[in-house]
Each structure stands twice: as structure tokens, then as C-alpha cells.
Amino acid sequence: MKRGRKPTIDAADITRAAIAVADAEGLASVSMARVAQEMGNATMALYRHVKSKDELLTLMADAAMDEPPPLPDGDWREQLGFWAKAVLEAIRKRPWFLQIPISGPPTGLTSLAWLDSALGALRDTPLEAGEKVGVVMGLMTFVHGEARLGVTLAQGFEDDPAAFGSQYGKVLREIVDPRRMPALAEVLDSGVFDLDDVAAAEDVEAEFDFGLHLFLEGVATHIGGRA
Amino acid sequence: MKRGRKPTIDAADITRAAIAVADAEGLASVSMARVAQEMGNATMALYRHVKSKDELLTLMADAAMDEPPPLPDGDWREQLGFWAKAVLEAIRKRPWFLQIPISGPPTGLTSLAWLDSALGALRDTPLEAGEKVGVVMGLMTFVHGEARLGVTLAQGFEDDPAAFGSQYGKVLREIVDPRRMPALAEVLDSGVFDLDDVAAAEDVEAEFDFGLHLFLEGVATHIGGRA
DNA sequence: CAGGTTTTGCGTATGAGATACGCATAAAAG
DNA sequence: CTTTTATGCGTATCTCATACGCAAAACCTG
Numbered sequence: 001m002k003r004g005r006k007p008t009i010d011a012a013d014i015t016r017a018a019i020a021v022a023d024a025e026g027l028a029s030v031s032m033a034r035v036a037q038e039m040g041n042a043t044m045a046l047y048r049h050v051k052s053k054d055e056l057l058t059l060m061a062d063a064a065m066d067e068p069p070p071l072p073d074g075d076w077r078e079q080l081g082f083w084a085k086a087v088l089e090a091i092r093k094r095p096w097f098l099q100i101p102i103s104g105p106p107t108g109l110t111s112l113a114w115l116d117s118a119l120g121a122l123r124d125t126p127l128e129a130g131e132k133v134g135v136v137m138g139l140m141t142f143v144h145g146e147a148r149l150g151v152t153l154a155q156g157f158e159d160d161p162a163a164f165g166s167q168y169g170k171v172l173r174e175i176v177d178p179r180r181m182p183a184l185a186e187v188l189d190s191g192v193f194d195l196d197d198v199a200a201a202e203d204v205e206a207e208f209d210f211g212l213h214l215f216l217e218g219v220a221t222h223i224g225g226r227a
Numbered sequence: 228m229k230r231g232r233k234p235t236i237d238a239a240d241i242t243r244a245a246i247a248v249a250d251a252e253g254l255a256s257v258s259m260a261r262v263a264q265e266m267g268n269a270t271m272a273l274y275r276h277v278k279s280k281d282e283l284l285t286l287m288a289d290a291a292m293d294e295p296p297p298l299p300d301g302d303w304r305e306q307l308g309f310w311a312k313a314v315l316e317a318i319r320k321r322p323w324f325l326q327i328p329i330s331g332p333p334t335g336l337t338s339l340a341w342l343d344s345a346l347g348a349l350r351d352t353p354l355e356a357g358e359k360v361g362v363v364m365g366l367m368t369f370v371h372g373e374a375r376l377g378v379t380l381a382q383g384f385e386d387d388p389a390a391f392g393s394q395y396g397k398v399l400r401e402i403v404d405p406r407r408m409p410a411l412a413e414v415l416d417s418g419v420f421d422l423d424d425v426a427a428a429e430d431v432e433a434e435f436d437f438g439l440h441l442f443l444e445g446v447a448t449h450i451g452g453r454a
Numbered sequence: 455c456a457g458g459t460t461t462t463g464c465g466t467a468t469g470a471g472a473t474a475c476g477c478a479t480a481a482a483a484g
Numbered sequence: 485c486t487t488t489t490a491t492g493c494g495t496a497t498c499t500c501a502t503a504c505g506c507a508a509a510a511c512c513t514g
Contacts, residue, residue: 228511229510230510231511232508232511258499259500260499260500260501270500270501271502274501274502
């Protein structure tokens with residue numbers, strides 16, 4: 001039998017409590033004290049099961065994402081598109097996920113499951129293993145980045161609804177000197193940045209779709225030149 | 228004339244000092260006290276010129292990037308490729324740049340200059356303004372994400388050289404159950420993840436090039452369907 | 455130049471947060 | 485029942501950001 005006093009909590013419990021706090025009050029509110037209080041324990045009790053707060057954050061990141069949904073029937077392109085949307089959706093459920101500083105390549109079970117899922121979509125393509133990884137990494141990078149942008153904007157909008165939407169265009173017009181930045185000024189004149197609050201959100205969505213389209217188009221071309 | 232005591236420092240000085248600290252000791256070492264010491268002032272003196280540490284971080288982010296280099300002659304594709312490499316290089320000079328939490332769309336002069344530069348590469352293409360922005364945002368997203376990955380790995384390598392390189396493949400093999408993650412297991416068997424320390428760095432570089440290639444290929448196809 | 459006004463430099467103090475350390479306690483082993 | 489071992493957690497320390505208020509400097513008016 002195992003010696004010593006029986007643990008009343010484990011790392012998973014702590015991670016769960018921490019996630020509950022982050023979901024309810026944001027990642028900034030996740031302190032060792034707050035998490036301990038959430039589970040009715042003393043602060044220092046947590047350190048028996050978690051080496052440091054950094055480690056806890058890593059555990060949170062692993063546990064934050066849902067399991068990847070099963071891919072729908074279809075070719076690799078439809079599947080990867082679906083996958084990218086699913087990643088985006090999963091991140092949107094836990095916006096704080098992107099605030100956790102990453103410490104290395106993924107080793108968490110859930111992250112790996114997502115990776116596997118995306119690689120599965122490419123199974124029937126003639127790509128080499130390294131290329132598949134490249135495609136998936138590139139796509140994940142894009143989705144994460146775009147999600148970060150969306151979440152950041154949504155955050156900024158919450159903080160100060162008045163200062164958003166069409167304000168960005170206005171602000172830029174004051175800063176941008178058409179002589180120094182002609183291309184930007186030109187785009188600015190086209191009104192792309194003058195969106196009201198509602199349209200801005202849709203725009204982020206559209207931008208995501210567009211970027212996704214471009215990337216997958218590139219993959220298709222690459223595969224085409226190979227088959 | 229302006230009333231009152233003459234300022235001996237300004238926000239730009241503080242930003243410079245903060246950047247010097249970040250360059251030398253990393254962003255984690257940037258505290259108000261440390262920055263003040265760096266410039267031979269008292270801690271609280273800084274607050275006359277900077278509202279909060281967050282504001283200082285934003286200023287640092289704006290000032291961290293070099294001016295965008297002039298684009299070489301060539302078509303949009305060569306230019307965007309060059310631009311992406313230049314962004315990557317600029318970030319590599321200041322790895323801490325990516326650790327600064329972003330608070331909204333870019334308004335710093337330097338960021339806007341980079342944006343303008345990329346849009347300039349697309350000037351002669353038949354894309355609409357919104358599409359140009361989409362292309363550039365997508366590309367920037369990708370470059371930032373990939374840079375983050377590279378920097379993170381380099382960081383991890385510094386922290387513990389032994390635990391890297393081919394270790395990642397080994398670790399994965401212990402975690403991955405081929406029944407639960409068949410596609411990942413397959414890729415794993417191909418040995419893509421078993422790189423020695425040196426090759427890993429080159430691999431990140433190659434992955435960047437590959438992803439960049441895919442994205443630009445997608446843009447090219449998109450433009451082709453339009454011209 | 456004296457006095458008033460305004461703005462800066464900065465010492466002191468507060469409060470949050472991470473975490474080292476050590477003791478008391480619970481549970482298994484002998 | 486004593487010894488061993490691992491846990492729960494109170495106390496204490498250290499690092500930081502930052503509010504507050506006073507004093508010094510530089511301008512203004514008379």
C-alpha cells in the first residue's frame with residue numbers, strides 16, 4: 001500500500017478550479033490564493049500538487065480545449081476547413097487560453113488529439129509526412145493568430161464600446177501621412193476601416209474565412225503540382 | 228512659455244531604457260524599479276510620464292520593431308516574401324516583442340509603416356482594398372505565430388539543451404496511443420520529429436518557408452482567378 | 455525681485471501575489 | 485503502538501505596481 005497521509009485533492013482538481021475561476025473572472029483573477037479559496041483549501045496546499053503557478057497555467061492550457069470533434073465526411077479541404085473552424089470555436093469558449101504563455105511544443109493529450117485530427121484530414125493526400133506537419137502547423141498558427149485578434153478586439157470593445165468600430169478609421173486618418181504611407185492611405189480612403197461596431201465583428205469573421213481560403217488554396221495548388 | 232519645473236526625462240527616454248533592459252535581461256526583468264535604476268532616476272519619477280506599466284509595454288512594442296526596409300524590385304510575390312522574412316528578422320532581434328500582450332489594433336507609427344509596406348507590395352494587383360488587408364493580416368498573423376514558435380523553442384533550448392532535439396519525438400512516442408491517434412502515430416513513425424538539436428532550428432526555418440510558400444501560392448491563385 | 459502658480463522629482467506606504475520553510479497531522483508499516 | 489512518510493497549511497519573506505503627498509524648480513504677475 002502507499003504510505004503516508006491520503007491526498008484530498010490532486011492536480012486535476014486544482015486545474016479544474018483554476019479553469020472555473022478563469023471562465024468566470026478572467027485569467028488575471030487566477031491567483032494561487034483565489035484558486036485555493038475556490039476549492040475551500042489553503043493557498044499553500046496547492047503547492048503539494050503543482051510545482052508553481054507556471055505549471056498550473058500549462059495544465060490549464062492542456063485542459064482548456066474541448067476534445068476535437070470528429071471530422072465530417074468529405075475531402076481533405078472540407079475537413080481542414082471544418083477543423084479550423086472548430087479550433088476557432090473552441091478558443092472562443094475560453095478566450096483566456098491565448099493569454100497563457102506557451103513554454104514549448106505541445107505534449108498535452110488534448111493538443112495532440114487536435115493535431116492528430118488535422119493530420120488525419122491529410123491522410124489521403126500525396127504529401128510527405130514533413131509537409132503534412134508543415135501544413136497543419138501553418139494552419140494552426142493562422143487560426144491561433146486570427147483568434148487572438150478577434151478576442152483582443154472583442155475585449156477592447158467591452159472595455160470601451162464608444163471608442164470602437166468606425167473610430168479606428170478616424171484614428172488612422174489622423175496619424176497616417178499619405179506621403180509617408182501611400183499604400184495605407186489609399187486603403188484607408190476606400191473605407192475598409194470604417195466599420196460600425198456590429199460590422200466589425202462580422203469583418204473579423206470574414207477575414208478569417210478569407211485567410212483560411214487563401215491558405216487552403218495554396219495547399220491545394222501544392223498538392224496539385226505533386227499528384 | 229510653459230509653466231512649472233522642466234522635465235528631465237520623457238516617455239521616449241523611459242521607453243528606450245526599458246527596451247535596453249529587455250534586450251539585456253528579458254522582458255521579465257522589466258520592472259518600473261529596474262527601468263528607473265537603468266536611467267538613474269527614482270521609481271516613482273517614471274509615473275509622471277507613463278500612466279502605468281501597461282502603457283510602457285505598449286510604448287515598448289511600438290518602438291521595438293525597426294523601420295521596415297525598402298522593398299526590393301520585383302512582383303508582389305517576391306516583395307511579400309521579402310517582407311515576411313524582414314518581419315521575422317526584426318522580431319528575432321527582439322524576441323520579447325511577442326510576449327507583450329496586445330491591447331488592440333495597431334496604431335504605433337512603426338507598425339503602421341510595416342503595414343503600409345506590405346500593402347504597397349500589393350499595389351499593382353487587381354485585389355480590392357478589403358482583400359489586400361485580408362492578405363496582409365493573414366500573412367502577418369502567420370509570421371508572428373511562426374516567429375513565436377521559433378522563439379519559444381530557442382528559449383526552451385537555452386533553458387535545457389539536453390531535453391531538446393530528438394527528445395520531442397521520444398516523448399511523443401511515449402504519449403501517443405496509435406489506436407487513439409493513428410494519423411499522428413503514422414507521422415511520428417516517419418521520423419519527422421526526431422531531429423537533433425541543430426537540425427531542429429533549420430527545420431523551423433524550413434517550416435516557415437513552406438508555410439509562407441503555401442500562403443503566397445494561395446494568394447497567387449486567388450489573384451489568378453480574378454485577373 | 456517677492457509671491458503665487460504649476461509641474462516635476464521622488465520618498466513613503468500600501469496591498470497583491472508567489473512561494474520557501476517548517477510543523478502538525480493522517481495513514482500505512484512493522 | 486511506534487515509526488515512517490506524505491499531506492495540509494500557517495507564517496514569513498520578497499518582489500512589484502502604484503496611490504499620495506510634500507518639496508523643489510521654473511514660470512508668471514506685479
